[in-house]
Amino acid sequence: xxxxxxxxxxxxxxxxxxxxxxxxxxxxxxxxxxxxxxxxxxxxxxxxxxxxxxxxxxxxxxxxxxxxxxxxxxxxxxxxxxxxxxxxxxxxxxxxxxxxxxxxxxxxxxxxxxxxxx
Amino acid sequence: xxxxxxxxxxxxxxxxxxxxxxxxxxxxxxxxxxxxxxxxxxxxxxxxxxxxxxxxxxxxxxxxxxxxxxxxxxxxxxxxxxxxxxxxxxxxxxxxxxxxxxxxxxxxxxxxxxxxxx
DNA sequence: TCAATAATTAAAGGACTATTGAAATATGAA
DNA sequence: TTCATATTTCAATAGTCCTTTAATTATTGA
Numbered sequence: 429x430x431x432x433x434x435x436x437x438x439x440x441x442x443x444x445x446x447x448x449x450x451x452x453x454x455x456x457x458x459x460x461x462x463x464x465x466x467x468x469x470x471x472x473x474x475x476x477x478x479x480x481x482x483x484x485x486x487x488x489x490x491x492x493x494x495x496x497x498x499x500x501x502x503x504x505x506x507x508x509x510x511x512x513x514x515x516x517x518x519x520x521x522x523x524x525x526x527x528x529x530x531x532x533x534x535x536x537x538x539x540x541x542x543x544x545x546x
Numbered sequence: 547x548x549x550x551x552x553x554x555x556x557x558x559x560x561x562x563x564x565x566x567x568x569x570x571x572x573x574x575x576x577x578x579x580x581x582x583x584x585x586x587x588x589x590x591x592x593x594x595x596x597x598x599x600x601x602x603x604x605x606x607x608x609x610x611x612x613x614x615x616x617x618x619x620x621x622x623x624x625x626x627x628x629x630x631x632x633x634x635x636x637x638x639x640x641x642x643x644x645x646x647x648x649x650x651x652x653x654x655x656x657x658x659x660x661x662x663x664x
Numbered sequence: 665t666c667a668a669t670a671a672t673t674a675a676a677g678g679a680c681t682a683t684t685g686a687a688a689t690a691t692g693a694a
Numbered sequence: 695t696t697c698a699t700a701t702t703t704c705a706a707t708a709g710t711c712c713t714t715t716a717a718t719t720a721t722t723g724a
Contacts, residue, residue, distance in 0.1 A: 431565065439560035442553055443712085457641055463671060476713065478672055483711095497670045497721050505643055508633070515630050523575055525623055561682085581701060594683065596702055601681095615691050615700045 429510035433488065437511045440487035445472055446480045453490060453503040460502035462495075547628035551606065555629045558605035563590055564598045571608060571621035578620035580613075 429437075441447050448470055453461060461469075467477040481501055484490045488507045492499050547555075559565050566588055571579060579587075585595040599619055602608045606625045610617055 431562075435560055435562060435565060438556045438565070439711095442557035442560050444549075444553060445712095447549065447553060447556070454641060464669090467671095473714075474671060475673080475715080479712075482672085494671095494720085499671065503641075505641060509643075512630060512633050515626070515633075523572060523621075523623060525627075563682095582699090585701095591684075592701060593685080593703080597682075600702085612690085612701095617701065 429507070429514045433507075434511060434514045436487045437489055437507065440484050440489055443480065443483075445470060445476070446484055449477075449480060449484060449501075450489060450503060450508075453501060454508070456503075458502060460500045462498035462500055464498065466501065547625070547632045551625075552629060552632045554605045555607055555625065558602050558607055561598065561601075563588060563594070564602055567595075567598060567602060567619075568607060568621060568626075571619060572626070574621075576620060578618045580616035580618055582616065584619065 441450065449466055452466060452469060463477055463481060464474065466481070467474050470477065472480075481490070481492070485492055485501075489504055489511075490501050491504050492501050494500075559568065567584055570584060570587060581595055581599060582592065584599070585592050588595065590598075599608070599610070603610055603619075607622055607629075608619050609622050610619050612618075
């Protein structure tokens, strides 16, 4: 993740519909969700969800693949992780105390680490 | 950090000059940097840096305080940490594997955790 | 092939954002 | 007070982004 990618990722996440799409796709997991399902859940028009999905796809935060008549979108976990790292590396280079609270969240996600910290 | 704050934070970070301001302020630490110093480092006009600083201040990612003739800007570590947590909590609710790589960065920032993990 | 479904693309508008240059405000020093 | 410094504010312009509607593409089944 370079600065160029981070900028487009931040731009992608700075719009309400798109941020909600990401949240839904992250929770949906590898099976993803169809464009129509997202439009229905978020109560926006098909063309509008399509517009935002294209923005997110262009940023690399999501991926798409056709499945019959539907197009299934999935969160790109590497890109999302990369963006988090980008933010954290910046703060690490200066003042690690920014990262400390994030580390707490990180440990709650990684059981193996939690065990070691007992 | 709620979704409303996250949206304005992402918008604030989605512009090159503003992202660079944040990076400079994070590295600068609690002493911060004057508006003029930032303008000089980033080679933008005083009025332009002022515009972007106001955007960042409005988002809560930075703070300001006058010191003699200069206005000193500092990174708001709590907001930055909160934004990182916001991104990570979303992924935790779904698929923790996003957080795992971030946790590696987090440990490099928190020496105490690194010791425990030995 | 024809109709239905799922989604995208295109065009037009209105709204917001960024940049520039000039004028205004605030502070400190002579 | 007057001048210089540091920064902000204002107004105008250009550019970008979001939404809407209508038209188009792709796929499936009768």
